[in-house]
Amino acid sequence: MHLNSRVAGLKPKGERQDMTTVIEAEPYSFGLDPKRAALVIIDMQRDFLEPGGFGESLGNDVSLLRKTIEPTKQLLDAARAVGMTVIHTREGHRADLTDLPQAKKVRGNPTLAIGDMGAMGRILVRGEAGHDIIPELYPIAGEPVIDKPGKGAFYATDLDTILKNRGIAQLIVCGVTTEVCVNTSVREANDRGYDCLVVEDCCGSYFPEFQEMGLKMIKAQGGIFGWVAPSGAVIAALEGGH
Ligand code: TIU
DSSP: OOGGGGSBTOOOTTSOOOOOEEEOOBSSOEEEOGGGEEEEEEOOBHHHHSTTSHHHHTTOOGGGGGGGHHHHHHHHHHHHHTTOEEEEEEEOBOTTOTTOOHHHHHTTOOSSOTTSEEBTEETTBTTSGGGSBOGGGOOOTTOOEEEESSSSSSTTSSHHHHHHHTTOOEEEEEEEOIIIIIHHHHHHHHHTTOEEEEEEEEEEOSSHHHHHHHHHHHHHHHHSSOEEEOHHHHHHHHHHOO
16 A cells, blocks of 8 residues: 555655654544644534533533633634634524524524523524623634534535635644534535544533534544544644744
C-alpha cells in the first residue's frame, strides 16, 4: 500500500508536503495542516445546552452535553493561538418562521415548538438569547458564524463558499449533538471533499449509546466519513506544530 494513503491530508508523492504535524486518530493518522484547516464548532447554543431551550423542549436532559464545554474551550484556545480559522454554526430560524418547514415545527410533539416563547426567548429563533452561542465558547471578531436552518451546516448556508475562499481542505469538528447536527454536517462535508476529524470529547449527545455509535459510524469502513481523535491529541498537535 502507498505510504501516503495511511496519513490523511498528505499530498501525492513528489509534491511538497504542507502538513506540519500528525495526529494519532482512528481509523488511522491524520496529517494536520493548520493553514488549510478550520475548527468548526457546531451549534454550541444555549438552546441545546441550557435548561428551558429547544433541547429540553424535546424531552432531553441538557446537562449531558455540558461536559463538552471545557475540552472545546481548550481546543478553541489552542486553535486561536496558532491562528487557525475558527467557524461557529447556529441552528435556527427567521423571526417570521418563513424558513421553518411545518414538518420540523411539529416533529417530536415538543412542549414548546420552534417560535414559541420560552425561558430564553423564542425557541430556536435568530436574535433570541437561547439561539446564541454559550458564553464559554463565544465567537470573537473575525470568526464567521454560520446561521443554518437545518441540521447540516452546508444546507442553505454559505459555509462551503467561505471554506473554499480560504483554501480550507480539512475540518476539525466539535459540537452538538453527535448523531444529529455533527453527523449530518460531517456527511455533507465529506461529500464535498473535505477531510473531517471529529473530536470525540468535544461532541455530545443526549443519548450515551448514540454518542458511541455516532462516532463509530464516522470512522468505520476505513474512515467512511472521517477520523475521530480526543481533544488532547489535537491540542498537542497544534501546540507542537508551530
Ligand atoms: N435534537 C438534537 O439532538 N439535535 C438537534 O436538534 N440539533 C442539533 O444537533 N444541533
